[in-house]
Amino acid sequence: MDGTATERADDWWEVEALYDLCFAPGRSALSSYRLREGVEPVAGLCIVWRDADGILGGAIRVWPVRVGGDRALLVGPVAVHPTRQGEGLGAFLIRTVIDRAHAAGEPRLLLVGDAPYYSRFGFERLEGVEMPPPTNPDRVLGLALEEGAWAGIRGEVTRDAD
Known part of the structure; x- marks a missing residue:
């Protein structure tokens, strides 16, 4: 899919508007x-997708976090404009992040989402990884980009301000 680019500083507010459109008004309270x-x-x-006219159709962001002291990358939010949904754009953005993170040598990805959807990308439920409440533990999913990258990783997910 053509149209992907790394998010730039001047994309920020347009991406935020897309997130506001796609998610509940209280999304920032999560x-x-x-x-x-x-x-x-x-x-x-952090990736944006624009059509041939430059109109933003989708975006995904990734954040550094710590899980019991070990680095992980928190994927999300991912959003696709309502007029572009059903075209595979969300899956494309997720696969692009997975590929880029792997190429960058990142060992593991983390997200909060629906296991039936994200399992097709290789994400699995993480036992012993605790997102801040009130997150449903069944929605805490991880993907090892290196063999055994989640082995023995347990604990609270915390901010990584480094």
């Missing part, structure tokens, strides 16, 4: 947002 406060996203893994 526990995952506490992990993002005061932390810069991983620049090379």
Whole structure:
């Protein structure tokens, strides 16, 4: 799919408007947002997709976090404009992040989402990884980009302000 680019600083507010359109008004009250406060996203893994006219159709962001002291990357939010849904754009953005994170040597990805959807990308439920409440533990999913990258990783997910 043509049209992908790394998110630039001047994309920020347009991406925020897309997130406002796609998610509930209280999205910033979710526990995952506490992990993002005061932390810069991983620049090379935040991606936007625009059509041939330059109209934003989708976006995904990635944030550094710690799980019991070990680095992980928190994927999300991912959003696709309602007029572009059903075209595979969300899956394309997720696969692009997975590929770029792997190429960058990142060992593991984490997200909060629906296991039936994200399992097709290789994400699995993480036992012993605790997102801030009130996150449903069944929705805490991980993907090892290196063999055994999640082995023995347990504990609370916390901000990574480094």
